[in-house]
Amino acid sequence: MSEQTKVSPDDRAFFGHPRGLATLFFLEMWERFSYYGMSAILLYYLYDRTSDGGLGMDKPTSSALVSIYGALVFMSGIFGGWLADRVLGMRRAVLVGGLLIMCGHLALTVPGGLPALLVSMLLIVVGTGLLKPNVSSLVGELYSPTDHRRDAGFSLFYMGINLGAFLAPYLVGTLGQQIGYHLGFGLAAMGMAVGLVVYARGRARLGQAGDAPTNPLRAGERRQVGRRAAVGVAVLVVAVAVLAVTGSLTVQALINAVSVLAVLLPAAYLVMMLRSPHTDAVERSRLIAYIPLFLGAVCYWVVNEQSGSVLAQFADTRTDLEILGFAVPSSWFQSLNPIATLVLAPTFAWLWIRLGDRQPATPRKFAIGLLLGGASFVLMAGPGLLHGVDALASPWWLVASYFVVICGSMCLSPVGLSATTKLAPRAFLAQMMSLWFLASAAAEGINAQLVQLYRPETEVGYFAGVGAAVMAAGVVMHLMTPWVQRRMGGVR
Known part of the structure; x- marks a missing residue:
């Protein structure tokens, strides 16, 4: 987008920022409300008894499905970013994505069993892939590269993300668990609908930001892409048909396929960038330095991303839900992540500024993040070790675990985003950011296999x-810090 299409620097109507930021803030808040609202009750809907409105699946398979759902959501951003850049433009991609997300939640407002669940997951995965990366890019489009308000604008925007994630478990979770799951999913759909109304009414505030594709397909490219898409769909249909005929089209087959894809996709991305003629020697060295960081991120997210599966199950089946004399729904514990983030993010931002040049190097911060992430899980072995797995655990174990894991996130997640932009080859700036988010997808793919091992008799060992294992990865990262720094090509 040219400099002339940026919003005027004199536009300070939203806390000193462009009015368009208010539109995107509330859209993203309600989208995250719908996403985390569904996530708050999804696991319980899967394994709850059919007589209580659930699907009656076994707990290990339910946890694995939650993990592959997360993996597909993270992977879909690649497709959504490409479609916005080449076909739709960011603004239309966001609108279409929001509509698909709303329809995905609506698919679960009526009892439709497993088919309705799979349709819902497909719609939400595709919709989130279209909306999530592009709404963040639109925020950047509101500011010129020299506008000093940009970083603060993103900070406000991320407050909206955490606000939506914080509210969702209390509203959607309570309605879903206390009255009915389908009503809970309906409230999630309503949240996305409110976000779409806000977006539709406020689109004019965005100026021309994201109005057209940045790199539209030419006529010849459209035919080529169309042929490739047709071939891909045909191969997929044939594969599904063969699996159905042979009796291999099962939930477990879907889980296994997504697990493999989630691990292979980032590996293929890295190999492609390393082998590309557009990557010079210095950039190749930086990419090699990035590999341990990426693998460290995968290890960390293996723990962090189990909040919606294993930790949600622990909250539901192993935790004393009476707190200060009040019985609370188990879904409320999923608000602990955004609460801890809102409290700790400014604390760690202040800490890094305070330390200045004395702050740890990037790989060292990763090592700290991994040690804290692993420690949060080791901590969760405590209730079983001290009191056995048949006695209900104090809710403060979960509170402490979430606090420790988010401390780890503050050392790794924002640092990883920064390192990704600094170590990216110039020809792959956007794709490198997609690669960073694939670390979460790979972790979810691994989790889809891992979480099936969790049950009462394996709890302590799990x-x-x-x-x-995650703490051991932190020790390895600490030992590798000098090696990584030498290959970062002068980047700190």
Whole structure:
């Protein structure tokens, strides 16, 4: 987008920022409300008894489905970013994505069993892939590269994300668990609908930001892309038909396929960038330095991304839900992540500024993040070790675990975003950011297999083993810091 299409620097109507930021802030807040609202009750809907409105699936399969859902959501951003850049433009991609998300939630407002669930997941995955990366890019389009308000604008925007994630478990979770799951999914759909109304009414405030594709397909390219898409769809249809005929089209087959894809996709991305003639020697060295960071991020997200599966199950089946004399729904514990983020993010931002040049190097921060992430899981082995797995655990174990894991996130997640932009080859700036988000997809793919091992009799060993493995990765990262720094090509 040219400099002339940026919003005027004199536009300070929203807390000193462009009015368009208010539109995107509330759109993203309500989108995250719908996403985390569904996530708050999805696991319980999957394994709850059919007589209570659930699908009656076994707990290991339910946890694995929650993980592959997360993996597909993270992977879909690649497709959504490409479609916006080449076909729709960011503004239309956001609108279409929001409509698909709303329809996905609506698919679960009526009892439709497993088919309705799969349709819902497909719509939400595609919709989130269209909306999530592009609404963030639109925020950047509101500011010129030299506008000093840009970083603060993103900080406000991310407050909207966490506000939506914070509210969702209390509203959607309570309605879904106390009255009915389908009503809960309906409230999630309503949240997305409110976000779409806000977006439709406020689109004029965005100026021309994201109005057209940045790199539209030419006529010849459209035919080529159309042929490739047709071939891809045909191969997929044939594969599904063969699996159906042979009796192999099962939930477990879907889980296994997504697990493999989630791991292979980022590996293919890295190999492609390393082998590209557009990557020079210095950039190749930086990419090699990035590989341990990427693998460290995968290890960390293996723990963090189990909040909607294993930790949600622990909250529901193993936790004393009476707090200060009040019985609380188990879904409320999923608000702990955004609460901790809202409290700790400014604290760690102040800490890094305070330390200045004395702050740890990027790989060292990753090592700290991994040690804290692993420690949060080792901590969860405590209730079983001290009191056995048949006694209900104090809710403060979960509170402490979430606090520790988010401390780890503050050392790794924003630092990883920064390192990704600094170590990216110039020809792959946007794709490198997609690669960073694929670390979460790979972790969810691994989790789809891992979480199936969690059950009461394995609880202590599961938490201690996974936590210790992640902490060991932190020790390895600490030892590799000098090697990584030498290959970062002068980047700190």
